[in-house]
Amino acid sequence: GMPSDHESGSCEHAHDQKVTKPRKSKSPDQEDGSKSKSSKTDAPLRPRESTEKSGKKKGKSKKKEEISADDILAKIAQLEASSHVGAASTVMAAHAPPVVPSKNIGLHIPADLREKFLNQVKITAQHKREIDMHQAKIAQLQKDREDILEDIEKVEEKKQKLDDLCKQLQDRNKQILENVKDRGEDEQKERKLLSEKFSAKITEITKNMEEQQQERLKMASENDKLRLEIERMKDDIMAKEAEFNVQHKQKEDGVTKLHTKLQNVEGNARAKEQEFEEWKGDVEQQSGVIEELRGQLGTYSGRFEAFQGTLARSNPVFQSYKLDMDEISRRIRSLEHENAQLRLKTMKLDIAIVDLSEQRAKDIKRLSKCEAQNLELHNMAKLLSDERAALRVQDKN
Structure with a gap:
């Protein structure tokens, strides 16, 4: 055969x-x-x-x-x-x-077993390609996740810088408000103290002027009295002179007595005139004091006007400071709005990271399933190899 x-x-x-x-x-x-x-x-x-x-x-x-x-x-x-x-x-x-x-x-080998094996080989190759694709996707997702983490770190750094800047602006704003408040209180105290001093000085000057006016009125009244007395004495002297002239004509013996009396009267008149001159000097001295007080009043009035001008000049400075404060407030509101947008973006990035983590977990499960199928195919191939080796040994025998 x-x-x-x-x-x-x-x-x-x-x-x-x-x-x-x-x-x-x-x-x-x-x-x-x-x-x-x-x-x-x-x-x-x-x-x-x-x-x-x-x-x-x-x-x-x-x-x-x-x-x-x-x-x-x-x-x-x-x-x-x-x-x-x-x-x-x-x-x-x-x-x-x-x-x-x-x-x-x-x-x-039977055709059905061989076809089944070839189908399993195709499935294994397809699974391997899918595994490679998933690994590439996982690597890309990991890279995207690292990029997202870097972006998040950058956003956190910017957020920290903005928070520090906001804190500095708030501290500076608070310090400026305290300084303005303290300066306003100090200026108010100074204005109040100057007003009190000025009012006290005006009151004192008014009181001195009233006292001096009373003294001047008193001295004028005394001067009127002296003038009336001098006029009366002059009338008396003239009457006495007329009487003396009449008596001189009538009585020569009483001339010496009348002359002596006249001399005494003239001495008294001179004393009165000297006293009047002294009173006149006092009145002139009081007039000089009044003029000096008027000059002091003019000086204090000039100082008061200068103080009023200083207050008027301080108002534009306060308005400029108020405008700066409004600008800082608007800047703070803008920074708060930008900070809110950054927080919203951070939340969106967190949600995207969670989604990527879930997708990665699903891919890992799928990869584990493919590895299990691949292991099963390897075991089947090993069994076929063992059977083939056994058949070869049998053929040799």
Whole structure:
């Protein structure tokens, strides 16, 4: 029942011709779809293509020690090729009965198991691509999260600076208000003290003027009295002179007595005149004092007018300070509005970070699921490899 050497050689020659026949490159999906239909013609070529693909993938993944799905497909294709070569040799035997598989006949894997395995390999590759995409997305999300954290730190720094600036402005505003209040109180006290001093001085000057007026009136009254007395004395003297002249004519003996009396009267008159001159000097001295007091009153009036001018000049300064305070208040309100906007932006960033964290947790769960499926496929591939090794040992025996 074994085929002859000539038949085996012709079969191998036909097999070599099939191998050297040029083929168009197909996509992985087309190759997987046509594996079951053209397994006899494509089987010898697949191991070489799969080996090249697996070599490239191993180079990209830094030559991992794990058995890839392409290696498993290549080895399965080799087994099928050897199986088809043995089958061709048996067909060439004329109506030969079925023979027991020898060491030249390989393992024949059922089509459903092979299709299922290929589907699992496709799913594994798809999961791997999805895992790579998710890892890229996770890396991008991590980068975005770091950028967001940097933006948040910058916003926090700006917020801290704005808070410090607001505190400084509030402290400065409070200090300025206290200084203005203290200055206003001091100026009010000074104005009140000056007003009291000025009122006291005016009262004192008025009182002195009234006293001096009373003294002047008193002296004028006394002067009137003296004048009347002098006039009366003059009338008396003139009357006495007339009487003396009459008596001189009538009585020469009483001339000496009358002359002496006249001298006494003249002495008294001179004394009265001297006293009148003294009173006149006092009146002139009092007039000088009045003029001096009037000059002091003019001086104090000038000082009061200067003080009023100083108060009038201080009003524009206070208005300018009030305008500066209003500007600072508007600036503080603007900073508070900007601070509120920054707080709102920070809240939005926190919400975005929470959403990214939830998406990252979902991606991690999905990645864990894909890793579990990948582990299951690796275990299945390991089982198939063990079975293939066992079958090889059995074929050798």
